[in-house]
Amino acid sequence: MTTLKASVGSPYARILSIGSALPSRVLDNEYMVQFIDSSDEWIQQRTGIRERRWLAEGETLESLALAAARQAIERAGLQASDVDALLLSTVSHFHQTPALAPKLADELGMVDAAAYDISAACAGFCYALAQAEALVRAGSARHVLVIGAETLSQLTDLHDRGTAFIFADGAGAAIVGPSETNGIGPVVWGSDGSQAGAIWQTADWQSAVADGSWPALGMDGRAVFKWATSFIATATARCLEEAGLTPDDLDVFVPHQANNRITDTLLRYLKLPEKVVVARTIQGLGNNSAASVPIAMDSLLTSGQAKSGQTALLIGFGAGLVYAGQVVTLP
Ligand SMILES: CC(C)(COP(=O)(O)OP(=O)(O)OC[C@H]1O[C@@H](n2cnc3c(N)ncnc32)[C@H](O)[C@@H]1OP(=O)(O)O)[C@@H](O)C(=O)NCCC(=O)NCCS
Known part of the structure; x- marks a missing residue:
């Protein structure tokens, strides 16, 4: 049997930086209760939500994801070309295929990076972080850009009393890279x-x-x-x-x-x-x-x-x- 060479990674991984981006449209509870039988008081008491951010004209899932990613790359002190994998977690990308991750990688200036989307809803960032940690430790990637981005306003029925007041938009990103001490515990x-x-x-x-x-x-x-x-x-x-x-x-x-x-x-x-x-x-x-x-x-x-x-x-x-x-x- 032929012996195959195995990839060699870093003993440990950690989060090197975080970035985020928010849409500019601020909607308070008074706005939401125009469409449902509810009140500011009820929403605050049952959920804690006072206001939320929704996409404004010209803002998109892509623009939020790119802004968060650029901030994370810059804060890690890296160039986009230093990042060799991009994991995008989202349920708000309205194309079955292709995934959005390769397009983001290209727009960021990443070169020939592994890039794919993950659909794990509100657990998506932590799912992607677990994968990024494993990729770095296995030697499959050195620096991984993890993005969690959503535009759930586009999937919200303003007249649904059970959901209209909850969901919102935004993007967060992290760079995961090699480390001499462990910075990400077991998932x-x-x-x-x-x-x-x-x-x-x-x-x-x-x-x-x-x-x-x-x-x-x-x-x-x-x-x-x-x-x-x-x-x-x-x-x-x-x-x-x-x-x-x-x-x-x-x-x-x-x-x-x-x-x-x-x-x-x-x-x-x-x-x-x-x-x-x-x-x-x-x-x-x-x-x-x-x-x-x-x-x-x-x-x-x-x-x-x-x-x-x-x-x-x-x-x-x-x-x-x-x-x-x-x-x-x-x-
Ligand atoms: C959605 C949620 C806030 C609703 O609160 P709830 O207390 O469970 O509401 P219920 O459906 O049990 O209804 C309780 C009462 O509030 C009323 N109510 C329901 N929705 C309402 C609304 N939007 N505004 C005002 N009253 C409302 C109901 O009619 C009911 O009234 P009644 O007691 O007179 O019959 C709550 O279930 C929740 O937060 N669940 C978790 C959702 C979540 O976290 N989702 C994200 C996961 S990723």
């Missing part, structure tokens, strides 16, 4: 396809073409809430255990920005000490799915609430149902 991830009906798209492309209805997101809010506050709470605790840490070792908690009440329940379950800084970007940004974790990390870092070198617990969860989380060292 805890999985799926439960038996609950695929908990968050759905109201029409697939074929039926949309047949009856002309534009697909929107639908959601069984109670089912998602129940799963997120029970199963996801235990999965989040496992991320800490797998990294060999206890709650006292944590500095920062960045849960997917789905709902402040879900975050509160996770906090109670995990018994995190008071000193732990908790991401709450949902208040001003809504739920921007795969973009929410990197945007929240960037927001905590740029506002000074979190610092480089601190230990952060990430968890993403959403349609599929799917989830992924890991402990990381902040760049």
Whole structure:
């Protein structure tokens, strides 16, 4: 039998930098309740959301993803040509094929980079981060650009009382690269396809073409809430255990920005000490799915609430149902 050469990677990987980009249109709850029987008070109390960012004229999924990516590349002190793989996590790219990642790689100036899209909804960034870490450690890539970008406003039915006020747009990006110490803990991830009906798209492309209805997101809010506050709470605790840490070792908690009440329940379950800084970007940004974790990390870092070198617990969860989380060292 012929012996094949194996690729040799870095012993460890870490996040070298984070970037983010937000659309410029700010919509408060008063705007949303024009279309649904609801109120600013109810939305704030049930979700924590005060306002959200939606695409303005001239802004696109692509423009947000590129802006976040450029910031992350620059902050890593790299040129685009130093980055050899691009993983884009999104459910908002309305082309079955080709994927958007190769186009982004080309526009960024990456040269012959591996580039593909990942569909893992609100767990998308943490899914892609796990893959990036594995690629760097396996020697399949040296620097990986991970992007989570969504324009869920384009998949929102303004008249759906169960979803209209939740979803939003944005992009976050990270560069993952080699490291002498470990900066990305083991991923805890999985799926439960038996609950695929908990968050759905109201029409697939074929039926949309047949009856002309534009697909929107639908959601069984109670089912998602129940799963997120029970199963996801235990999965989040496992991320800490797998990294060999206890709650006292944590500095920062960045849960997917789905709902402040879900975050509160996770906090109670995990018994995190008071000193732990908790991401709450949902208040001003809504739920921007795969973009929410990197945007929240960037927001905590740029506002000074979190610092480089601190230990952060990430968890993403959403349609599929799917989830992924890991402990990381902040760049
Ligand atoms: C969507 C969500 C906020 C709805 O809150 P809820 O408390 O579960 O709402 P329910 O459907 O149980 O309805 C409770 C009451 O609020 C009312 N209600 C529902 N939607 C409403 C709205 N938009 N505005 C005002 N009242 C509303 C219902 O009519 C019901 O009234 P009743 O008690 O008089 O019958 C909540 O289920 C949720 O956040 N789920 C998780 C969703 C999520 O995180 N998704 C993203 C995952 S990636």
